[in-house]
Amino acid sequence: MPRKTNPAAEGSDSKIEQAPRRSTRLSTAQSVANDSTASNAKRTRDVDEADVGSAAGSKKAKSTDRSTKDAKGSEVTDDSAADSAISAIPPINIGDKLPSLILKNEQDEDVDVASLTTDRGVVLFLVPKADTPGCTNQACGFRDSYPDFTSAGFDVYCLSADKPVAQSKWKTKKHLPYALLSDPKRVLITALGAGEGGKTKRSHFVFLKGGQLADKKLPVKPVDSPKLAYEFVQTISKE
Template structure:
C-alpha cells in the first residue's frame, strides 16, 4: 500500500511539470499576439497569419539533436517549402541570444521566436515540460485559420509533412 502511494505521488509530481492546455484544432483562429524573434524584435503574429500559409513549429530546446534535425530538415528543403507558399516560424522557450546562435550556427533561413514567457506555447495550447520545454508540435495556418495540426511532429520529415498538408489545403 505504501509503495502504491509513493508511486502515485511521484506520478503526480512528474505530470505537474507539464502544462495542461489543449492544442488548437483545425478550424480555430490563429492566435493574435506579439512575440520576440531571435534578434529581439517584435513579431506581430496576427499580421503574419493574416495572409498566406505559415508553418509554426514548436521544439523543446535550440541546438539539441532532435531540434537541430527538425530545423535542418526545414532548412534543407526551404526552397520547396517556399515554393509551396509556406512561411516558417520556429518556437521554443529559449532566449533571443540562444535562438540567434542556433540560427547562425545552422544557417536557418526562417524566423525563430524566443518564447521565454511561454505566451506563444500557451496560445497554441502546446504542452510544456516544466513549463519550459515545448512538446514537438506543428500547426499550419492559412489566412488566419489553423488548417493542419501535427501533435507528434517528426524532426526527419517536418518539411515534407507541411508541404503535403499545404497541397491538400489548396
C-alpha cells in the same frame, strides 16, 4: 493679693511660642516637586501609549504585508497579475485563428504573430530546445525544404521558449533561412496545446492565409515534421 503665675503654664506658653513655623518656601518647593513628578509620570504614560500604538501599527503593517502573499507564500504583484492575464489566451484548435500576440524574434524585435498570416500561409514548427540534436534535425529539415514551402505560398517560422540570443546563435550556426520566435513564458506554445510541465512538445501547425489553423501534428518525430507539413501544404495547393 497679687495673683500668682503658674510656672507650668508659663513654660507651656513659652514652648508654644518657640515652636518653629513651617517655611512658605519649603511648601512651595514641595508643591513644585509634586507637580514635576506628576508631569514626568504623565509623559511616561504618553510615551508608553505611543510605543504601544507604534507596535500596533507595525503589527498591522506586517499583517498588510502578509496579505500581499498568496496561499503558497509567493508575493502577489501587478506583474504576476498581468502575466496571468496574458496566459489566459484560449486554446487554438482546428478552424481557430492565430491570435494577436507580441513575441520577440531572434533579432530581439517585436512580432505580432497574427500579422504573419496577413498575406501568406504559415507553417509554425515547435522545438523543445534550440541547438540540441533532435531539434537541429527538425530545423535543418525545414531549412532544406524551405524553398518548397515558399513556392507553395507558405512562410516557415520556428517557435521555442529559448531567448532570442540563443536562437540567433543557432540560426547562424546552422544557416537557418527562416525567422525564429521566442516564447519564454510559453503563452502561444500552451495555447497550441504543446506546453506541458514547463516543457515544449515537438510539433508543427499549418495556418492558412488569414490565420485559420488547418492542420497540426502533436507530437511528431524530428525527421517526420518537415515531410508531413509539406505533404499537407501540397494538398492545399492542389485544391
